[in-house]
C-alpha cells in the first residue's frame with residue numbers, strides 16, 4: 214500500500230476511479246494530448262457500457278480492480294472481501310482479456326484481510342493517493358498543499374451530474390497544476406516499485 218511512488222523524477226500519476234461517467238470527450242482529449250492515466254473500475258459502475266472502457270484500453274490505458282460493487286471493505290469477512298476483489302478480477306479478465314495487477318480499495322478503506330485477499334486474487338500493488346482532483350479545485354492531503362515527485366492523483370469518472378464540471382475540466386485542472394509546478398504526467402505502470 215502506498216500513496217506516492219519513490220522517484221526523483223518530477224512526475225505525478227493520474228488515476229481515475231469507479232466508472233459512472235463515460236465522457237467521449239475525455240477519451241478524445243487524453244488520446245490527442247497523449248495523457249497517461251490508470252483506471253480503477255468498479256463493475257457496477259461500468260457494466261452498462263463496457264465498450265467505452267474497451268476504447269480506453271485500446272488507447273493504452275491499463276484497466277485495474279476497484280471491486281465488483283464498491284463496498285466499504287474494512288472490517289468485512291475475508292471471504293466477502295475476496296468475492297469483491299477476485300470477482301472483479303474475473304470480470305476484467307472475461308470482458309477485457311487482461312489480469313489486473315493493481316487494486317484500489319473503495320474509499321481507500323482496507324485492513325489485513327483486504328491485502329491478503331487481493332494478493333490471493335493476483336494483485337501485486339495497492340496504490341492509494343495523496344491528492345484528489347475536481348473540475349474546479351484540488352483537495353490536498355499534504356500540509357504544504359503542493360505536488361511532490363511520484364505523487365498519485367485521484368479523480369473519478371464523474372461529470373456534470375455529480376460535479377461542477379466535466380471530465381475534461383478536471384483534466385485541465387490537473388494539467389494546469391502540474392505544468393505550473395513543473396511536473397509531467399507519467400504512467401503508473403512504468404514506475405511501480407518492485408516488491
Ligand SMILES: [Zn+2]
Nearest residue numbers: 230231319320
Ligand atoms: Zn471508488
